[in-house]
Amino acid sequence: MLVALLDLIPIVGSTTGGVIASLVALTKGLPIALATVGLYAFYRLIEDYQLPPRVMRHTVRIFPSLTIIATLVGGVLLGPIRALTAIPVAAAIRLILDEVTPPSLQRR
Secondary structure: OHHHHHOOOOOOHHHHHHHHHHHHHHOOOHHHHHHHHHHHHHHHHHHHHHHHHHHHHHHOOOOHHHHHHHHHHHHHHHOHHHHHHHHHHHHHHHHHHHHHOOHHHOOO
16 A cells, blocks of 8 residues: 555655565565566566557657657656656657648658
8 A cells, every 4th residue: 555655656666665565575584585586677667668668659649769769868867757748748849740741742
């Protein structure tokens, strides 16, 4: 329940919850703690790099690679607040380019 609540905090909440869960698992033994870390790392990979690009591809029609790149560029250059708005900005840029580009240059 604590991990679910901490996951509401952008960027650091989920990681903090995973660290707390791993420390609690360490009280039961090292193999259980290592399994918890492994499962949590797998969960984060799926949640961060598989789900959002696929959802964005269908909702705002942005390529998955562009979703990841826009989020990384927004987060590194402009901070965590801009990382949250990077995907809508990328979608807006794509829409503007689609509307401004002459039909002869667009792919069919």
